[in-house]
Amino acid sequence: MDGFIGEFFGTMILILLGAGTGASISLNKAYAKGQGWLFVCISWGMAVTMGVYVAGALGSDGHLNPAVTIPFALFGMFPWSEVLPYLAGQFLGAFVGAALVIIQFAPHFKESKGEESGNSVGIFATRPAIKSSLFNFISEVIATFAFVFILVNLGNFTVGLKPFIVGMLIVVIGSALGSTTGFAINPARDWGPRLAYTLLPVPNGGSGEWWYSWVPMCGPLVGGAIAVGLKTIL
Structure with a gap:
């Protein structure tokens, strides 16, 4: 139960702060509207840091990400009995975090009509800069491989300053590899908020763009599995 609780609240904080950044830079009359990519990467990095701290304090390993949990289990680094509670916590926490962002920014969603105003699923979920199914998938594989391979070499990443290091890792992954997709x-970071944007009454909300959703689901899982598999043989 501690695993579910930690992953739920840790991922909720991750998405509340991360998707909150997306709303802040996108929606009309928000003070941060128009901020650039570095702002996004730093803010998401700090969102991950705070999520990991919360998750660790509440008894989980601070995965916050199926692309960590499932590969760890596949290669014997995490018990299979804990996989479903962790995944449930991650996806539900991401959904609730996105719901809180919708509430927080409701007046700004009302002031933002149509995608040209910034009101789109991109506040919550990922979208490709250039639509290319193959290369979008490869981009997610490479970025997640780099993230998880570094992560798996950090040891216990919920203690001391390691959550901050994980956050800095997110910053550099985002700035170096993230501008393509x-x-x-992280499948939960994408699917939970994408589902919230699709199902909840977002003022002036648009399409959830589910045609793309297989990329942020499959790419990270493949990249994470390659990273953890490589670590086990080195």
Whole structure:
């Protein structure tokens, strides 16, 4: 139960702060509207840091990401009995975090009609800069491989300053590799908020763009599995 609780609240904080950044830079009359990519990467990095701290304090390993949990289990680094509670916490926490962002920014969604105003699923989920199914998938594989391979060499990443290091890792992954697809590197981080944007009454909300959703689901899982598999043989 601690695993579910930690992953739920840790991922909720991750998405509340991360998707909150997306709303802040996108929606009309928000003070941060128009901020650039570095702002996004730093803010998401700090969102991950705070999520990992919360998750660790509440008893989980701070995965916050199926592309960590499933590969760890595949290669014997995490018990299979904990996989479903962790995944449930991650996806539900991401959904609730996105719901809180919708509430927080409701007046700004009302002031933002249509995608040209910034009101789109991109506030919550990832979208490709150039639509190319193959290369979008490869981008997510490479970015997630780099993220998880570095992560798996950090040891216990919930203690001391390691969550901050994980956050800095997110910053550099985003700035170096994330500008092609928005660096999901995490199926729950994408699908939970995408579902919230689709199902909840977002003022002036648009399409959830589910045609793309297989990329942030499959790419990170493949990249994570390659990273953890490589670590086990080195």
